[in-house]
Amino acid sequence: MSNDLVQFLRARCDEGAKQLQELSNVIPRLEWLSDRAMRLEREMERRVPRAEQAEIMRLMRPEPEGLTWIEGTQMRQTALDPQRALAEIEAKRRIVDLMAGMLAAAKGDSEVDHYGxxxxxxxxxxxxxLPYADHPDYRAEWRAGEDTT
Structure with missing residues (x-):
């Protein structure tokens, strides 16, 4: 089980890093749009009654189709700070490698797991x-806390 899961997680890390590389090509445009949007927001705050501002903001910042508000916010934060997102991917990759190494070193050794x-x-x-549970390659047996054997 764990070798397939390790390969699955490494593939998701690779996908995430590739997406960030592609995103880095459009970041200068996103920064320009972000600056322009902030200027428009400040102008709106001066001219539009407060009661109408929330609806205008919702229309100005629709979430990409199929994403929740939180996912859209995370996407924008990633776009504005791709180095942090790459660092998170690298940290996840290192955790996967560390856990895989522990499991590989203990394979076939019944004495190694005294403390769980x-x-x-x-x-x-x-x-x-877990964040990839809707991915087509995700297996139900990997659901944390569930023993399907």
Missing amino acids: GLGAAEDTLELLA
Whole structure:
């Protein structure tokens, strides 16, 4: 189970890094649009009654189709700080490698897991996979906290 899960997580990290690379090509345009939007917001605050501002803001910043407000906000934050997003991907990749190393080192050694570290390593990998539960390659058996065996 864990080798497939490790490969799945590494592939998601690779996908995330690739998407950020593609996004970096449009970041200068996003920064310009962000500056322009802030100027428009300040102008709106001076000219539009407060009661109407929320609706105008909703219309000015629609979420991309299929995304929740939180996901749209995260997407904008990632666009404005891609280095942080890349650092998060690299941290996740290092956690995956660390947990995979623990599991590989203990394979076939019944004496190694006196304190439950291997279960914690598997749980950690499963938790890292949860955000991808709607991915077509995600397996139900990876759902954290559920024993499907």
